[in-house]
Every structure is written in structure tokens, then in C-alpha cells.
Amino acid sequence: xEPLVSYLGPEVTYELDRLFAKKVKVLGYQRQRxxxxxxxxxxxxxxxxxxxxxxxxxxxxxxxxLSQKGGAKLDARGRHNITWNSLGTDNQAQTEKGYEGTTKVxxxxxxxxxxSMLRYERxxxxxxxxxxxxxxxxxxxxxxxxxxxxxxxxxxxxxxxELYWTYFGYEDDSAAMTEHRQKQANLVxxxxxxxxxxxxxxxxxxxxxxxxxxxxxxxxxxxxxxxKTSESLVSEVPIxxxxxxxxxxxxxxxGQVAAE
Numbered sequence: 001x002e003p004l005v006s007y008l009g010p011e012v013t014y015e016l017d018r019l020f021a022k023k024v025k026v027l028g029y030q031r032q033r034x035x036x037x038x039x040x041x042x043x044x045x046x047x048x049x050x051x052x053x054x055x056x057x058x059x060x061x062x063x064x065x066l067s068q069k070g071g072a073k074l075d076a077r078g079r080h081n082i083t084w085n086s087l088g089t090d091n092q093a094q095t096e097k098g099y100e101g102t103t104k105v106x107x108x109x110x111x112x113x114x115x116s117m118l119r120y121e122r123x124x125x126x127x128x129x130x131x132x133x134x135x136x137x138x139x140x141x142x143x144x145x146x147x148x149x150x151x152x153x154x155x156x157x158x159x160x161x162e163l164y165w166t167y168f169g170y171e172d173d174s175a176a177m178t179e180h181r182q183k184q185a186n187l188v189x190x191x192x193x194x195x196x197x198x199x200x201x202x203x204x205x206x207x208x209x210x211x212x213x214x215x216x217x218x219x220x221x222x223x224x225x226x227x228k229t230s231e232s233l234v235s236e237v238p239i240x241x242x243x244x245x246x247x248x249x250x251x252x253x254x255g256q257v258a259a260e
Contacts (some may be wrong), residue, residue, distance in 0.1 A: 008135065009075035009076055009077075009080065010075075011073050011074070011075050011080070012075060012080050012133065012135060015082055015131060015133045015141070016133075016141065017081025017146070018124060018126075019131070019133075019143065021173065022170045022172060022195050023057075023170065023171040023172075024148075024168045024169070024170055024171070025170060025171045025173065025178075026166060026167070027167040027168055027169055027178065027181060027185070028166075028182070028185065029164070029165060029167070030163055030164075030167075030189045030190060031065055031162060031163070031165070031190075032165070032189070032190040033160070033161075033162055034160070034162070034163060034199045034202050034203060035159060035160055035203050035206065035216045036072075036159070036161060036199075036202035036203045036205065036206035036207075037158060037159065037161070037206055037210075038138065038153050038155040038161040039246070040181070040205055040206055041161060041163065041198075041202055042134065042136075042137070042153070042242055043205075043239055043242075044201065044202060045081075045132055045134045045140050046081050046085075046134050046238035046239045046242050047236070047238070048066075048070070048071075048072050048083045048230075048233040048234070048235055048238065049066070049234060049235070049236070051064045051083070051132075052064055052065045052066035052067075052233065053066070054197055054198075054201065054203075055194050055197060056110070057193045057194050060110050061112075061118050061234075063087065063118065063129075063130065063144065063145060063187075063194075064085055064144075065085075065090055065095060066091045066233045066234055067090040067094045067097075068085045068086060068088075068090045068233075069085060069089035069090075069127075070083070070084055070085030070089075070233045071083075071084060071229065071230050071231045071232060071233060071235075072129075072229065072232075072233070072237060072238050072240060073229045074227065074228060074230075074237065074241050078227040078228070078237075078238075078240070078242075078244055078245060079136040079237035079241060079242065079244075079245035080133075080134060080135050080136055081132075081133075081241065081242070082131060082132070082133050083130075083131070083132040083134075083233070083234060083238070084128050084131050084132075085128070085130045086127045086128055087127075087129035087130070087145070088129075088183045089127075095210055096160055101128075105212065111184050116183065117183050117184055117186065117187070118145070119145075119146075120145040120146060121146055121177070121260075123146065126146065128143075129143075129145055130143060130144050130145070131143040134238070134242075136242065136245060136246075137153075138153035138154070138155070139151070139153070139245075140152075144184070144187055144188065144194070145184055145187075146177070146180055146181055146184055147167070147170070147181060147184035147185055147187055148167070148168050148169060148181065149165055149166060149167050149185070150165070150166045150168075151163055151164070151165055151166075152164040157205065159210065163190075163199075165188070165189050165190075167181070167182075167185050174219060181189075227240050227241045
């Protein structure tokens with residue numbers, strides 16, 4: 001078997017060392033049953049495009065926008081992905097131009113009575129405020145502002161999966177920071193202000209494609225070039241990397257119908 005450090009690669013181990021540089025303190029757990037294939041959730045966490053388009057909360061409050069500095073880092077094989085961005089790296093003009101015509105995504109009039117949930121207290125030695133680290137085949141490590149979490153994908157069959165969320169902070173967190181992390185946990189999870197849309201999207205796609213089990217379809221949203229790190233959030237490369245490696249493990253060529 002391939003050694004774990006080699007399997008993860010320097011890109012992933014860097015992010016893990018960054019996230020777990022201090023002793024952690026578990027804050028809570030949640031479980032979520034999703035009636036969809038487990039690979040569709042991998043599509044979700046490896047799609048940098050959708051975060052700034054599907055999630056009105058992200059775009060409206062600036063936690064994650066396609067107009068911000070960010071990108072998608074892949075390991076050498078393309079099986080793991082790190083989607084990242086930096087809060088506050090776009091201005092009003094860039095935001096309005098980038099989201100022109102997307103009135104259902106960017107709602108400038110939408111406000112919160114308590115904006116403290118959106119506060120970001122810098123705690124890492126860089127300007128990265130969001131990291132979605134997806135390790136093949138079934139684990140995600142998350143930093144969304146000060147909300148830290150792991151997500152384990154548990155396959156329950158072809159048509160069903162379970163998502164197991166573990167929220168954490170650090171042992172040296174102040175009481176105020178612990179309370180802040182717990183408040184920001186409302187952004188994610190089964191009913192999260194951001195993540196509640198992901199489970200629904202997985203089920204919508206699954207219910208559409210499962211009726212055509214003998215058919216083969218694809219929606220192309222990008223190029224066909226090398227699978228490598230992207231310096232833009234507008235990229236489908238992480239999804240291509242996932243399926244390239246998945247097809248290799250399953251023993252059929254990428255793009256081949258599985259039933260053939």
C-alpha cells in the first residue's frame with residue numbers, strides 16, 4: 001500500500017499541518033442522511049464554481065465570491081483538492097460586475113439582525129479565510145472563517161449516503177472564541193445557512209440521473225487540458241481529477257460507460 005504521507009502529497013499535508021498546528025477541542029457532532037450517491041457529494045465539494053453561485057449567503061455577505069482571490073490546488077495525481085479564497089479581496093465594483101444579472105444570488109438588500117456570525121478573526125499566518133480540503137475518497141476538512149469542521153462521507157448504498165460532521169476548535173481558545181465558533185457552526189451542517197442547499201442539490205441531481213441508469217451523459221463546463229492546480233475559482237478541474245482517479249481504480253477508461 002502507498003504510504004499515507006505519499007498518498008496525501010505535500011499540498012494536502014501542508015493544509016493539515018496548518019489546520020492542526022495546535023491541540024484541538026471537539027465542540028459537537030451532527031449527522032445528515034442524504035438520498036443521493038456519495039460521488040455527487042464529492043462533485044459538490046470539488047466544484048469551486050458553485051460556492052459563489054448556488055449559495056446566496058456566501059455571495060451576499062462576501063464569505064466566498066468568485067470575484068475574490070482564490071483557486072483550486074490539486075495534488076500531483078489530481079485525486080485531492082483544496083478550494084480556497086481570501087475574504088475582502090474584491091471591491092464593490094468587481095462584485096457588481098461579476099454578479100451582474102444574478103439577482104437571485106447576490107442580494108445586496110439582504111441583512112442579518114445580528115451580523116456577529118459573519119465576523120472573521122484572523123488566526124492563521126496567511127490571508128486565507130476559507131479552505132475546503134477534499135481528500136479522496138470520503139473526507140473533507142473545512143475552514144469557513146472561524147468555523148472548523150471535518151465531514152466524513154459514509155456510503156449507505158447506491159442511492160443513499162450519510163454525512164458525519166465534527167466541529168472543533170483549539171484547546172487554547174478563549175471562551176469568547178469558542179462561543180463564536182459555535183455560532184458560526186450555524187453556517188454549515190444539515191440545516192446550515194450555507195450547507196442546507198448542498199444536500200438538496202445532491203438529491204435533485206441524483207433523482208434526475210437515476211432514472212437513466214443505462215445512459216451516459218455529461219455537462220461540460222470547462223476545458224479538456226491537463227488536470228492541474230487552478231489559480232481561479234472558475235474551474236472544473238478538481239471534479240475531473242476526482243473522476244480520473246476513480247475511473248483508474250475501477251478499471252475503466254475515463255468517459256467509458258460503466259456497463260460496457
